[in-house]
Amino acid sequence: MRKHHLFQFGHAGTAVGAAFELALQASQRRACSIGHRCCVQRIPDFRFRDIETVANDTPACLEALRHLGRGHQQHAPERRHRQFAFQIFLQPMFGRGIAGHRHRCQLATGGLSIPKIGATDFAYRIARQFGIRLVEPRPGLVPLTFDMSEWQPFVALAGIALPVEISAGEKKNRGSFREDLLFTHRGLSGPAVLQISSYWQSGAQLTIDLLPDMDVAQTLIDGKSTLKKNLGNTLSQWLPARLVEEWLRIKGFQADARIADMTDKQLRALGTSLNAWVITPDGSEGYRKAEVTLGGIDTRELSQQTMMSTKVPGLYFIGESVDVTGWLGGYNFQWAWASGVAAGKSV
Ligand SMILES: Cc1cc2nc3c(=O)[nH]c(=O)nc-3n(C[C@H](O)[C@H](O)[C@H](O)COP(=O)(O)OP(=O)(O)OC[C@H]3O[C@@H](n4cnc5c(N)ncnc54)[C@H](O)[C@@H]3O)c2cc1C
Numbered sequence: 344m345r346k347h348h349l350f351q352f353g354h355a356g357t358a359v360g361a362a363f364e365l366a367l368q369a370s371q372r373r374a375c376s377i378g379h380r381c382c383v384q385r386i387p388d389f390r391f392r393d394i395e396t397v398a399n400d401t402p403a404c405l406e407a408l409r410h411l412g413r414g415h416q417q418h419a420p421e422r423r424h425r426q427f428a429f430q431i432f433l434q435p436m437f438g439r440g441i442a443g444h445r446h447r448c449q450l451a452t453g454g455l456s457i458p459k460i461g462a463t464d465f466a467y468r469i470a471r472q473f474g475i476r477l478v479e480p481r482p483g484l485v486p487l488t489f490d491m492s493e494w495q496p497f498v499a500l501a502g503i504a505l506p507v508e509i510s511a512g513e514k515k516n517r518g519s520f521r522e523d524l525l526f527t528h529r530g531l532s533g534p535a536v537l538q539i540s541s542y543w544q545s546g547a548q549l550t551i552d553l554l555p556d557m558d559v560a561q562t563l564i565d566g567k568s569t570l571k572k573n574l575g576n577t578l579s580q581w582l583p584a585r586l587v588e589e590w591l592r593i594k595g596f597q598a599d600a601r602i603a604d605m606t607d608k609q610l611r612a613l614g615t616s617l618n619a620w621v622i623t624p625d626g627s628e629g630y631r632k633a634e635v636t637l638g639g640i641d642t643r644e645l646s647q648q649t650m651m652s653t654k655v656p657g658l659y660f661i662g663e664s665v666d667v668t669g670w671l672g673g674y675n676f677q678w679a680w681a682s683g684v685a686a687g688k689s690v
Pocket residue numbers: 352353354355356357358359377378425426451452453454456457460461462463464465633634635661662663664671672673674675676677679
C-alpha cells in the first residue's frame with residue numbers, strides 16, 4: 344500500500360497536538376506538522392526526504408521544503424518559511440486535486456484572537472481559496488467598550504467587581520449569565536461581559552442587574568418605616584460602598600437622604616437603575632483582547648465525523664478555525680481537542 348502523507352498547520356496549537364498524536368497512533372503513515380517542532384522531533388524516523396518524495400515533481404517544491412527544514416532549526420524565520428512552503432508546495436498539490444487521496448492537509452491555525460502571540464487568518468484564506476464558505480469572524484469572549492463621553496461618569500468605578508446578571512440579544516440569540524462584572528477605565532469586563540460579548544451585536548443594548556437577588560425598589564418601599572439607615576448606608580449593605588457613592592451621584596440622589604422621606608417614584612427609579620441598567624457598548628477591545636474568534640469555517644462545509652471538507656477531499660479544518668465557539672469554562676479547548684481527535688482518527 345502506498346503511504347500517504349499528512350501535513351498539519353497550527354504551530355504549537357491546541358487542536359493540532361491531539362490530531363497529530365492520533366494520526367500517528369492510528370497508522371504508521373508519514374506525517375509532518377508544519378511549524379510544530381516538537382511533533383516533528385517525536386517521529387522516530389522522520390526525515391525531510393520523506394516529504395521531498397511527495398514534492399519532488401517540481402523544483403520549486405523542493406526548494407520550499409528545504410526552507411521548511413531550515414525553519415525547524417532556526418525558529419525566527421519559521422513563519423515566513425511555512426507560508427512560503429504552502430504557497431508553492433501545497434497549493435499546487437491541491438490545485439491538481441489530491442492525487443488518489445494520498446495526501447492530507449489539516450488546518451489547525453486557530454482564529455484571529457491575540458495576533459501578538461501568532462494568530463493569523465491563514466485557515467480562512469485557504470478556505471476562501473477553495474471556495475469554502477466562512478461565517479464572518481468577529482472577536483468573542485472580549486471586554487466591551489463605550490463612547491468615552493458617555494462612559495466618563497463611570498470611569499471613577501474602574502476596578503470595582505461584583506456579581507451581576509447580564510443579558511443581551513433576542514429570542515434564539517439571547518444570552519443571559521450570572522457572573523462577575525468588572526468596571527474598567529474604558530468599559531466593562533470580567534466573566535459576565537466576556538460571556539455576553541458572544542451574544543452582543545454591534546449597536547445592541549446590554550441589560551445588567553447589579554443586585555440580581557433583590558427587587559431593590561420594592562425592598563426600599565416596603566422598608567420605609569423599618570430601614571433606619573440613610574440611603575447610602577442602606578445600599579452599602581448590599582453593594583460595594585464606592586459603587587453606591589458614585590451611583591447615587593451619577594443618578595442624582597443624595598447619599599444621606601432618609602429613605603422614609605423619599606417618594607415611591609424616586610425609589611422605583613433608583614431600583615430600576617440598579618436592577619435593569621441598560622447600556623449600549625460602542626465596540627469591543629477587539630482581537631487584541633478577545634479569548635476566542637466567533638465565526639470561521641462554516642460547519643456545513645465539513646464532515647461532522649472527520650472534519651474533512653466536503654468540497655476538497657483531503658483538506659481538514661479543526662479547532663478554532665471552525666465556526667464553533669463555546670462559553671468560558673474549557674469548552675473551546677474541548678472543541679479543539681475533540682475536533683482534532685476526529686480528524687486525527689480519520690487520516
Ligand atoms: C488569553 C486566552 C485565554 C483562553 N482561555 C480559555 C479557557 O480558559 N478555556 C477554553 O476553553 N479556551 C480558552 N481560550 C481559547 C482556546 O485557547 C482556543 O479556543 C484553543 O486554543 C484553539 O485551539 P486551536 O488549536 O484551534 O488554535 P490555537 O491553540 O490558537 O493554535 C493555533 C496555532 O496556529 C499557529 N498559526 C497561526 N497561523 C499560522 C500559520 N500561518 N502557519 C502555521 N501556524 C500558524 C498559531 O501560532 C497557534 O500556535 C483562551 C484563549 C486565549 C487567547
